[in-house]
Amino acid sequence: MYDLKAEIAFIPTDLGGRRMPTCSGWRPQFRYCDQDEPEDWDVVFFTDEDVEWVTPRQTVKAYLCFLSPHRQLGKLYPGTEFLLREGARIVAKGKVLEILALEESARKRVESQSY
Numbered sequence: 243m244y245d246l247k248a249e250i251a252f253i254p255t256d257l258g259g260r261r262m263p264t265c266s267g268w269r270p271q272f273r274y275c276d277q278d279e280p281e282d283w284d285v286v287f288f289t290d291e292d293v294e295w296v297t298p299r300q301t302v303k304a305y306l307c308f309l310s311p312h313r314q315l316g317k318l319y320p321g322t323e324f325l326l327r328e329g330a331r332i333v334a335k336g337k338v339l340e341i342l343a344l345e346e347s348a349r350k351r352v353e354s355q356s357y
Contacts, residue, residue, distance in 0.1 A: 244288060244305035245344040246318060250326065250336040251301040260333045263295040270333065272306065275323040282327060284309040303339065311347035318344065 253259030266289050271282035288305040289296060296302050308314050318338055326334040 243307075243343045243347065245307050245311055245314070245347050246338050246342055247303065247305055247340040248324075248336045248338050249301065250287075250304050250334050252296060252298050252334045253332060254299045258331060258333075259298040260328070261298070263297045265289065265295050270326040270328055272308070273325045273327060274317065275325060275335075283313065285326075287326070298333075305342070308344070308347065310351070311344055312349075312351045314344060315348050 252264075255261050264287070266287065268287040269284060270287060272285045273280075273282050286307045286309070288307070289302060290304070293302055296304075318341060320338055320340060322338040324336050324338070325332050326336060
C-alpha cells in the first residue's frame with residue numbers, strides 16, 4: 243500500500259547527487275519545497291516492477307510511503323513539489339502525481355499508537 247505516486251528526477255552526481263544507483267526500499271528524507279516546514283520526513287521509495295535500479299540523472303515514476311503518514315494529511319496534493327535528501331545533501335526533486343492510500347495509512351498509524 244503506497245501513500246503517493248510521484249515523478250522523481252535524480253540529481254546528477256557532478257551536481258551533488260548520489261554517486262551510486264538506488265532501488266526499491268531506499269529510505270531518503272522527504273522535505274516540502276513550498277512550505278515553511280524545515281522538518282524532514284522519513285519515506286520509503288519504491289520503483290515500478292519493471293525498474294530495478296535508478297541511476298543519477300534518471301527521472302522515474304515511483305511510489306513513496308511515509309513512516310509518519312498522519313503528519314502529512316492536508317499537506318500533500320497532486321502538484322506538490324518536494325526534495326529527497328540524504329542527510330544535508332539533496333539527491334532528487336519530485337512532484338506528487340497522485341495521492342493513493344495516505345489517509346488509510348494515517349488512520350492505521352494513529353490506531354496503532356493508541357494501544
